[in-house]
Amino acid sequence: MIRSAPVSPRVTDETVELGVQLLERLEHEELSLAEAVDRLETITTSPTTTRTILDEAERRGVIRREGGIIRPRGGRFLRFESEVITKEGEFTCKRCGASVTTGYFMRLDAGEHGPFGSSCIRKVTGRE
Missing domain, CATH: 3.30.60 (Wheat Germ Agglutinin (Isolectin 2); domain 1)
Structure with missing residues (x-):
């Protein structure tokens, strides 16, 4: 049996933080879970990490989940000139x-x- 190397907790923590910050800065009033996952797949393709990002974002109040709908609550949109x-x-x-x-x-x-x-x-x- 071939085993993959364990993922460094630091890399996972950084990935989760990047994902939460991405969700915080979205300019959508709402998006489907599939659309949110599409955005998060630019950061990770791991379903476990994606779920962790969504859970952490909800815990921090960055998003609200209702069924298959995600509502970002950040209100801090990216400024194209500087960010x-x-x-x-x-x-x-x-x-x-x-x-x-x-x-x-x-x-x-x-x-x-x-x-x-x-x-x-x-x-x-x-x-x-």
Whole structure:
């Protein structure tokens, strides 16, 4: 039996914090659980970590869950001029996997998150 290496608690804690901060900064009034998971999959594809992020966000009052609906309660939206930055280079979008030459990155307290293409950054943040 092949066993994978254990995940470092620090990496998991940082991932959870990044996910909670992403949910806190969404510009959606509400979104389905599937749409929230779509956003969180830019951070982790682990169902356990995704569930932990959602539980922690709810515990902190960042979101409210009602059935399959998520309602962000942060009200602190990302400012595109200062909290979403662009970098030129060869990137792969974290959401759709497309190759992009202009990468958009979110500056969150937990760290920088990206790159995203121009349409995916709007989708992830809730501006589209």
